[in-house]
Amino acid sequence: MAANSLTRRICAFGNILVIENRLKLPKLGWVKFHKSQDITGKLVNVTVTRTSSGKYIASILCETEIDKYPQVTQNIALDLGIKSYLVTSDGEIVDNPKYYRTQKRKLRSYHKKLSPSQKGSSNRVKAKIKLARTYEQITNLRDDFLHKLSSRLIKENSIICIEDLRVANMVKNQKLALSISDASWSKFVAMLEYKALWHDRILQKVGTFYPSSQTCNHCGFINPLVKDLKLREWSYPGCSNYNLRDKNAALNVLSEGLKILKAAVGAPDAIYACGELVSPEVISARDR
Ligand SMILES: [Zn+2]
Incomplete structure (x- = not known):
């Protein structure tokens, strides 16, 4: 398979392959994923990480030509x-959306649940995941806000x-x-x-x-x-x-x-x- 695909929907590098919303990884085989944006260009590498809430994130690095914004004078x-x-x-x-501040009460209640629960108990694991998920949500919302604002400016x-x-x-x-x-x-x-x-x-x-x-x-x-x-x-x-x-x-x-x-x-x-x-x-x- 050529590194640069014909349809632009298929990206490949070595034994890694991306087709639409499916990713083929060595040893693991095919996995489905939710795309945060379109994947185009020459695939350089894929890094898979596990977040504290237990989600897997594949960061797909591609070499691509930037579609430049038209020139403006403002x-x-x-x-x-x-x-x-x-x-x-x-x-x-x-x-200012103040994402952290708006979730503060929720975070505090999860932290409270976490402190009295016994180490290794299922309640502790659940509370830990809920807490991590809320932190992730805050980061994602904030990143989305920052990306949209910086791109528009x-x-x-x-x-x-x-x-x-x-x-x-x-x-x-x-x-x-x-x-x-x-x-x-x-x-x-x-x-x-x-x-x-x-x-x-x-x-x-x-x-x-x-x-x-x-x-x-x-x-x-x-x-x-x-x-x-x-x-x-x-x-x-x-x-x-x-x-x-x-x-x-x-x-x-x-x-x-x-x-x-x-x-x-x-x-x-x-x-x-x-x-x-x-x-x-x-x-x-x-x-x-
Ligand atoms: Zn003056």
Whole structure:
């Protein structure tokens, strides 16, 4: 059997064969499986793992040509948060699904059942499986959310600017640790990173030292009061601009990201910002 199949529904490598939703493995023979996505291209290898809830997962690695998204001209910046998952420089608010928090009660009850049960008892095994299954569900739901969101943002935008988050340091803040871990920002940024490479997009990171929340995007005034996380909206008497905290931060990250890019690659003839075509002069004037 040729490594690259004619029908694209059959993938083979050595004595491993995949046809539709059936997988032939050495020693084991044919097994049925649920597909998470279509399998196309040249099969490289298959790894079978067993999860703590007793499910078997076959990870099928294939070499395939990426079907690139069409070129777009829109640029965007993202302000990652906890109250909302993210706010874009366009003002779009993506709710935070907080999958772990919503399942917390369920998890707690399984943990409770687990502690008094005798080691090796069937009740203990059952409780262990239920607990593992809930953790798996949380991971799957979260991964699905992160994949859909990152793909959409990559598809719709040419340049995406984000703050270079130091998640490891932030998790040390006990009060926020659970929410931050639940948000899986690192995983989300990693997805943006590799999807940007696949689809010829640019992911530009901006240093955390940049006061994105405190700076008014309109006049550059730095308002130290915005350090207080409770302050969600603010304006400065000398300026007409009314700032929504997260959108203002995202707009600043966008200006800063484009400025870094411009310095790195030289001034392009024109850069699209906020969906409108602006010249580099306008951008530098805005940055001042
Ligand atoms: Zn201002």
